[in-house]
Amino acid sequence: MYSRVICFVAVSLGVAGLGAPAATAGDAEVKVIADGLVHPTGIAIHPQSGALYVCESGAGKVIRIDPATGKTSAVITGFKLDIYGKGPKYEVGPLGLLFLDGQTLVVGGGDLPDGQELMRVYKLQKGKTFDAEDAFATYGPVAAGEESKMGEGNFYGLAADDAGVYVTSNGDDTKGWILKLPLPVKAGKNQKLKAFIATKEFTETINAPVGITMTKKGNLMVGQMGAVNLPKDSWLVAFSPKTGKGLNKAATGLHDIAGLGYSPKSGKLYCVDFAWLAPKEGGLFRLDYKKGDGGTMDVKTTKIAALDRPTSMAFAADGTLYITVNGASSLGSKEKTGKVVQIKGAL
Amino acid sequence: MRLVSARNAGLGAAGFLFAGTVVLSATAWLLSQEQSAALNAGLKTPAGLPAVRLPDGKAPSAAEIELGKQLYFDTRLSRDRTVSCASCHDPQKGWSNGERFATGIGGKVGDRSAPTIINAAYFPLQFWDGRAQELEGQALGPIQNPIEMDLTLDELVMRLQAIPGYKKQFDAIYKDGVSADNVARAIASFERTVLSGNAPYDRYKAGDAKALSEAARRGADVFFNKAHCTACHSGPNFSDGGFHNVGIGLHGKDFKAKNFDVGREKISGLEGDRGSFKTPTLREIARTAPYMHDGSLKTLEEVVDYYDRGGNKNPWLDEELFVLKLTARQKADLVTFLKEGLSSPDYPVVRPPSLPPDPK
Numbered sequence: 001m002y003s004r005v006i007c008f009v010a011v012s013l014g015v016a017g018l019g020a021p022a023a024t025a026g027d028a029e030v031k032v033i034a035d036g037l038v039h040p041t042g043i044a045i046h047p048q049s050g051a052l053y054v055c056e057s058g059a060g061k062v063i064r065i066d067p068a069t070g071k072t073s074a075v076i077t078g079f080k081l082d083i084y085g086k087g088p089k090y091e092v093g094p095l096g097l098l099f100l101d102g103q104t105l106v107v108g109g110g111d112l113p114d115g116q117e118l119m120r121v122y123k124l125q126k127g128k129t130f131d132a133e134d135a136f137a138t139y140g141p142v143a144a145g146e147e148s149k150m151g152e153g154n155f156y157g158l159a160a161d162d163a164g165v166y167v168t169s170n171g172d173d174t175k176g177w178i179l180k181l182p183l184p185v186k187a188g189k190n191q192k193l194k195a196f197i198a199t200k201e202f203t204e205t206i207n208a209p210v211g212i213t214m215t216k217k218g219n220l221m222v223g224q225m226g227a228v229n230l231p232k233d234s235w236l237v238a239f240s241p242k243t244g245k246g247l248n249k250a251a252t253g254l255h256d257i258a259g260l261g262y263s264p265k266s267g268k269l270y271c272v273d274f275a276w277l278a279p280k281e282g283g284l285f286r287l288d289y290k291k292g293d294g295g296t297m298d299v300k301t302t303k304i305a306a307l308d309r310p311t312s313m314a315f316a317a318d319g320t321l322y323i324t325v326n327g328a329s330s331l332g333s334k335e336k337t338g339k340v341v342q343i344k345g346a347l
Numbered sequence: 348m349r350l351v352s353a354r355n356a357g358l359g360a361a362g363f364l365f366a367g368t369v370v371l372s373a374t375a376w377l378l379s380q381e382q383s384a385a386l387n388a389g390l391k392t393p394a395g396l397p398a399v400r401l402p403d404g405k406a407p408s409a410a411e412i413e414l415g416k417q418l419y420f421d422t423r424l425s426r427d428r429t430v431s432c433a434s435c436h437d438p439q440k441g442w443s444n445g446e447r448f449a450t451g452i453g454g455k456v457g458d459r460s461a462p463t464i465i466n467a468a469y470f471p472l473q474f475w476d477g478r479a480q481e482l483e484g485q486a487l488g489p490i491q492n493p494i495e496m497d498l499t500l501d502e503l504v505m506r507l508q509a510i511p512g513y514k515k516q517f518d519a520i521y522k523d524g525v526s527a528d529n530v531a532r533a534i535a536s537f538e539r540t541v542l543s544g545n546a547p548y549d550r551y552k553a554g555d556a557k558a559l560s561e562a563a564r565r566g567a568d569v570f571f572n573k574a575h576c577t578a579c580h581s582g583p584n585f586s587d588g589g590f591h592n593v594g595i596g597l598h599g600k601d602f603k604a605k606n607f608d609v610g611r612e613k614i615s616g617l618e619g620d621r622g623s624f625k626t627p628t629l630r631e632i633a634r635t636a637p638y639m640h641d642g643s644l645k646t647l648e649e650v651v652d653y654y655d656r657g658g659n660k661n662p663w664l665d666e667e668l669f670v671l672k673l674t675a676r677q678k679a680d681l682v683t684f685l686k687e688g689l690s691s692p693d694y695p696v697v698r699p700p701s702l703p704p705d706p707k
Contacts, residue, residue, distance in 0.1 A: 087617055
């Protein structure tokens with residue numbers, strides 16, 4: 001089922017003074033492109049074809065979706081499943097996706113326990129379905145040790161520059177690591193995945209980097225999810241990918257930022273908020289920000305669309321936004337409530 | 348130790364340093380505008396702490412803080428006039444009560460320890476289970492609790508309206524005079540001044556290498572690294588403000604029957620919060636024994652031993668707990684850091700103020 005309009009709102013939720021609310025998304029429309037998915041969590045858009053690649057995490061696979069028809073096909077299958085959460089719980093396989101070029105797809109793992117998790121890189125071939133084990137290259141794990149007491153895992157968010165792929169990770173809550181996969185990709189197994197930025201050393205209390213994207217200036221913009229059982233504790237934080245140093249940080253008043261991205265049309269920053277404790281307050285938000293004093297930022301949030309537990313987002317080159325939405329289902333649910341939705345309009 | 352006298356007017360309590368001294372007459376319950384301005388001009392947050400969040404962004408007046416202090420120490424806010432906020436949150440006992448559980452009117456005993464008021468201003472969610480938002484949301488809870496102070500809000504307002512010294516202050520400070528909400532505002536404003544910073548660790552972090560003893564420095568290294576404490580006890584207040592299941596109170600319990608205090612789950616409705624309680628501050632921890640939400644550990648040595656063995660196993664145990672394998676010296680150093688490094692010479696001592704007398 002697709003092309004079904006599900007919802008649209010635009011509400012200003014000012015956090016810190018950027019002045020009057022900016023324009024809303026106007027005539028934007030939210031359509032369901034694909035549904036019946038099991039915990040979709042990561043999305044990337046093929047740079048040439050515009051096809052959507054989605055981690056259907058709870059089904060242990062990466063699928064391809066034609067955005068015009070909603071037709072889906074398996075691309076990578078056979079990921080193991082790990083349990084995330086203590087209640088509600090989710091079965092998770094692959095979590096994050098990023099295209100380096102039209103053939104090279106980077107997959108962030110969530111399928112293995114912390115300390116064993118892998119980044120996998122696949123060289124796609126038209127019409128071929130890969131097994132999870134058929135990766136061209138793997139990076140990691142970051143095992144338990146000096147850098148990470150627990151070992152790292154759950155690689156949600158991916159962003160890249162010429163030097164590397166930056167990966168948000170969970171694991172050692174005293175650090176909140178962003179890992180770095182060096183580029184160019186080389187064939188081989190278990191290559192070095194560097195514990196690169198200890199985000200909590202900059203944020204002090206707010207942990208759990210999840211959403212990540214590159215700014216126009218080439219810095220990393222990161223959504224620190226915070227604790228899933230604390231309301232409105234998500235931060236927006238900027239880091240230098242060259243030095244790893246924290247640049248600016250700000251509380252957003254959002255619950256659990258799960259994905260971030262800049263609109264190629266407007267240059268504005270958007271995020272999706274999973275909102276564990278208050279799903280009705282979650283959805284798509286625009287984040288208008290400017291640098292403040294002493295490493296701070298002023299951020300104003302504007303709600304663009306109510307979505308039921310969104311997990312990731314990606315903009316197509318024409319400015320169309322695609323979002324993975326989990327819905328209400330969790331481990332043990334019979335219903336498959338996962339969706340991919342499309343938002344066109346003035347984002 | 349910084350000691351603020353009863354008559355040194357409102358801001359007196361802790362945390363804030365004074366530019367000058369204000370002396371009130373024994374019967375004057377209100378600060379003049381000049382007195383209030385003098386006090387406000389001297390407001391400072393102790394070293395090592397960020398500015399205190401104010402729910403409406405507006406700093407309380409000195410008069411409001413003074414009123415809150417009187418209410419905090421006044422046993423007339425309980426049904427049998429024997430229990431005040433300070434009974435369970437006593438400045439002389441680390442702003443807790445030194446006992447395992449909180450004790451209310453008629454000797455009624457609760458089932459959780461009395462958390463310290465120190466730096467409570469930094470927590471958006473109050474109580475061990477976070478059921479109240481901000482200090483304003485917390486203040487009226489114990490007053491109404493049948494096993495603590497057991498007064499209805501209507502009774503509370505009637506009692507205060509009947510005391511001229513209180514009525515005069517409320518009428519002067521708030522447009523709507525005596526009300527339950529204004530009681531909450533005043534008490535919260537006072538509690539927001541109960542701060543502890545400028546500890547040896549703050550000075551050490553700021554560059555004074557001699558601020559900590561050698562053992563405390565080693566202990567700090569254990570705290571921030573091997574012992575994994577900052578997974579929860581992070582930031583300036585040594586707390587993430589979050590909720591964690593550390594296994595306390597769960598030894599030998601029937602997990603299916605849930606015959607234990609489920610903590611945060613009762614509020615959030617999430618199974619993942621079962622047995623979770625708020626991370627307390629570690630500032631002034633040497634003064635706030637016994638420890639944990641149920642007061643079950645008498646000493647910091649017992650607390651360190653507990654975490655060293657990875658806590659009581661249960662299905663909801665926080666994944667940040669694991670066997671630490673600390674040596675005896677590392678444990679001793681860690682305790683030294685907690686006691687020495689986080690105890691401020693400016694500990695907020697507040698003496699009970701003179702209270703408005705009952706009507707004749």
